[in-house]
Amino acid sequence: MSSEPVVDLRDPAVLDDPMRGYDRILAESPVCRARLPNGEEGWLVTGSASVRAVLSDPAVRNDPTGLPGQGAQTQEEAFLALGTPPEHLPYLRASLLSLDGAEHTRLRRSISHAFGASRVEALRPRVREIVDGLLDDLGAAPGTVNLIDEYAYPLAMAVVCELVGVPEADWADWWRWGKVLVEGDPARITPTLGEMFAYCHALVDRRRAEPREDLLSQVVAQDDLTDVDAVALVVFLVLAGHETMAHMLSNGALALMRDPAQRELLREEPELWPAAVRELVRTDGPVQLARLRYAATDLEVGGVKISAGDAVQAVLGAANRDPAQFTHPHQADIRWQAEHGGREGSVGFGWGPHFCLGVALAKVEAEVALRGLFDRFPDVRPVAEPEWVRLPRGRHRVAVEVRLR
Ligand code: HEM
DSSP states (O other): OOSOOSEETTOHHHHHOHHHHHHHHHHHOSEEEEEOTTSOEEEEEOSHHHHHHHHTOTTEESOOTTOSGGGGSOHHHHHHHTTOOGGGHHHHHTSGGGOOHHHHHHHHHHHHGGGSHHHHHTTHHHHHHHHHHHHHHHHHSOSOEEHIIIIIHHHHHHHHHHHHTOOGGGHHHHHHHHHHHHHTOHHHHHHHHHHHHHHHHHHHHHHHHSOOSSHHHHHHTOTTOOHHHHHHHHHHHHHHHHHHHHHHHHHHHHHHHTOHHHHHHHHHOGGGHHHHHHHHHHHHOSBOBOOOEEESSOEEETTEEEOTTOEEEEBHHHHTTOTTTOSSTTSOOHHHIIIIISGGGOOTTOOGGGOOTTHHHHHHHHHHHHHHHHHHOTTOEESSOOOBOOOSSBOOBSOOEEEOO
C-alpha cells in the first residue's frame, strides 16, 4: 500500500455526482486504491463481478481483529479511537455486520425465521392497513406533502417496530436516534447510542418478564442468547429496517413519478412489482457502500493484488451500474430486470453471508406502498428538484415534496 490513493470518496465532486464519479472509476479500474470515508486508505471495489467475489469470500472479514497491517488495529481499538466509551463496545461487537463466520451465523439464525417468504407474506395485510391509513392522512393534508417524513418514514418505522415489538409510544425516539446516526456527528452519536442501549435493555427486561407475540419475545426466550445479543439485535434490526426502507421508498417513488412508461408497465402487469423493486434498488439504492471489510489473507480481486490486512470497500452503487453487467446501466428497465436480471441483477441488498435479511419484507413494503400511492393519487408529482443528502454511504434526498392532485 505505497502509491497515493487515486480516489477520495469524500471528494465534493464525487459526493455531488457519485454516478459520474463511479463511471470514471469503473472505466479506469474496477479495483483501485482510495481514501475511504473513515479517512483510512484501502481498496475500492466497483465492478459487479468483483463486488460479488469480495462479499462472498470467506477470506474477506468484517472484523479486522488479529489481521496484519492496518487491520492489526482491533475493532475495539478502532471504536475507542473514534471516542466510543468502553461500555458500548460489547453491543457494537455483537452487531450482525461486525461478526464473521460461526458467530455471525448463530446470531443471524436466531432471527432469520421471522424474515422468510411465507412469514413475511402473512404481514402483507397489516402493511396494507398501515399504508391505507397513511394515504388517508396524506389525502386530508392541504397543499404539498413531504413523502419522506409523511409517508415513507412512518410506514417503514411502523412495520419494523411492530415486528420486533417496539411500542408505538417510543417510535419518535427511534426516529430522532436514527437521524443522529445517519448525520454522523461523533459528538452526538455517543450519547445517542447510550440512550438506545439503555432503552433496549429495559425493553429486553420487560419482554423477559411478560412475553408477547413479537420477535423480541422470541429472542429473549432463546437460552443461548445473552442480553447483549438481544440488545444488539433490536438496535440493528430497527435501524436497518427503517432507514434504508424509507429512502428506498422515497427514491423509488420519485423515479416512478418521472418515468410514466415504467409506471404504465406496472399498472398493466402488476406481477412485475418484485422485479421493479430490484430494479429501483439497482438504479437508486439507498445503500451505496457495503460495510467496510478487511482481507484476512493476500488476495487477488479483478486481477489486482490485495494484501492481508488491507481495507476493502465494496461500492454497491457502482457495481449496480457496471456496463460490463448491465445493457443500460443508468436506465431503469423493469422488463429487463424481470427477464435477464436474475440473482446478479442487483447487489443493492448486498451479497454473500451478510445479504440483506429483510429483502422479502422490503419487497412487500415497497410494492404495497408504491402501488398504493400511485393507485390512490395517479397525478402525484414532485414540486421541485429534490436535493441529495451528500453522504458517501447512503443515497437519498433531504425531502421529496409532492403535489398529490
Ligand atoms: C443487510 C440493504 C431493508 C435488515 C443489508 C445489506 C444491504 C441492505 C446492502 C448488506 C450490508 C453489507 O453487507 O455490508 C437494504 C435495502 C433495504 C433494506 C436497500 C430496503 C430497500 C431491510 C429491512 C430489514 C433489513 C426492511 C429488516 C427489517 C437487514 C439485516 C442485515 C441487512 C438484519 C444484516 C444481515 C447480516 O449481517 O447478516 N441490507 N436493506 N433490511 N439488512 Fe437490509
